[in-house]
Amino acid sequence: MDDKWSALEKYNLWNGNSYKLGLLRTSYINKIHAFVGNKLVKVLVGQRRSGKSYILRQIASGLISDLGVHPNNILYINKEYLEFDFIDNYQELEKLYQLYREKLNPQGKVYLFFDEIQNVDGWERFVNSHSQDFVEECELFISGSNSRMLSSELATLLSGRYVEFHIFPYNYMEYIQVADTVGGRSSYLSYLQRGGLPELYNLPDTESQKQYVASVKDTVLLRDIVKRKPVRDVRLLDDVFIYLVNNVSNLFSIQNVINFFKSKNRKVSYDTLSNYLSYIEEAFLAYKTERYNIKGKEVLAGNCKYYLNDLAFKNFLYPGFAYGVGYLLENAVYIELRRFGFQVYVGTIRDKEVDFVAMKDDRIIYIQVAYMMETEETMEREYASLLSIADSYEKYVVSMDEVQFPSREGIRHVQAWNLSEILK
Structure with a gap:
């Protein structure tokens, strides 16, 4: 469990950590920010290595700098990182999320960022549950590199409750x-x-x-x-x-x-x-x-x-x-x-x-x-x-x-x- 917590601490904005943000992709950031503050799941799709991860990190950093969100209220997980290989299914993802809540005890709304979420078996069940939770309020931002896997499963479970952004490489x-x-x-x-x-x-x-x-x-x-x-x-x-x-x-x-x-x-x-x-x-x-x-x-x-x-x-x-x-x-x-x-x-x-x-x-x-x-x-x-x-x-x-x-x-x-x- 200590290794799992260490992985979270390494990749999150807690304890004064910061991200390398790269080129600020304002055309996407502005579109996504227009939907911040509601229960709609923000879904970023596009080819691998087109910049989705940078955009997610830019949004997370912006929540802190622009909206005053406490860093402890932001959880970021990238399934591409070896440290998160243990997350095979939505049950493991749920355990990690509960570990985060237990350790940091965030007050108020939590902002969840999950990169390449399609690599987690049954991920849509986790997203569906927490996006609609009115007791422990969450706002979710997810990304994926497969159009059918995301669109078909989201459309089935989250009909009318998500908004999709197609991310392209640099223009x-x-x-x-x-x-x-x-x-x-x-x-x-x-x-x-x-x-x-x-x-x-x-x-x-x-x-x-x-x-x-x-x-x-x-x-x-x-x-x-x-x-x-x-x-x-x-x-x-x-x-x-x-x-x-x-x-x-x-x-x-x-x-x-x-x-x-x-x-x-x-x-x-x-x-x-x-x-x-x-x-x-x-x-x-x-x-x-x-x-x-x-x-x-x-x-x-x-x-x-x-x-x-x-x-x-x-x-x-x-x-x-x-x-x-x-x-x-x-x-x-x-x-x-x-x-x-x-x-x-x-x-x-x-x-x-x-x-x-x-x-x-x-x-x-x-x-x-x-x-x-x-x-x-x-x-x-x-x-x-x-x-x-x-x-x-x-x-x-x-x-x-x-x-x-x-x-x-x-x-x-x-x-x-x-x-x-x-x-x-």
Whole structure:
């Protein structure tokens, strides 16, 4: 029991302890703070190593500095730490929580922070019980790296009693801060060629960064997928992810992937491939994006596209494949739309394609992405799809051009490094 208590003392803000907080991610902090003070469970989801732990610690520290919460009223547990390996199930978690209350005897509301909680068997029973306890009042903040495990189980037990925040790696504005640089084409290009995994910016050279990104990928595949899913062919899972990385923004069908592996003398079943793709998506490594018929206002079955959660996987692990900056830009625009809470589709209208149809509440945005519009021919091509849309919703062309082009028949040009300004 002494070892368990020592682990709690080591990682909590008691006795004058403090956290290394890293870059303060105010866009997330502000959203989450708006829900502080009620019984809703605050759920942070996202790919492993995207910064969820830092955000939880930033919130915990903010409760003390901004709201005057006593440090003894905050309990933080990260299941990733070896010291907490003994917490296999919700009963062990409950015992540790009761040990905390016995030792510190906190007065009033307690704030519970549990990182990577999906690694505790039956965790949802603990969360459900303490989030609704009106005698020993608790407010819970939890994080996890598997979309299905969190959403399905929370939706079952906590319907209407939780709020979810999808955490992405650094965006461009955060990159500017952590890289201590200025906004513009040059720095945005550097961002595209690096990625946003926060820990990358604490590593000294390209080789250590490459090793880190490889370890993130392996950890997600092995711990978040293989350990939890019926994966019989780990190599195939890895190869499917490699295929996704190198086919970002291309129209995608499972049959095409089957044919690809068949050309390599590897037999893959439709069901196996479909399952592996869903596992990759559940772990937030990539996102499936359906096509949307703009004129018919309906989602189309069949081919889709995939986009990566972070460009570091492409940039550090598989840079030898043909992959222009335009593809990196398109992926970055997609993720920025998702960061701002848009539901994103690939648009089709007649025989033309619109890169993105983004929807949020009553707002609809059509976006075409182009690396550079150096010639009149290129400009005509990029504007053509948007010009064919008859409605009056917002329309933009996003590019890396240094020159800001004037609006054209209601279509605005946005330089990629200014994209966030139009999405607010």
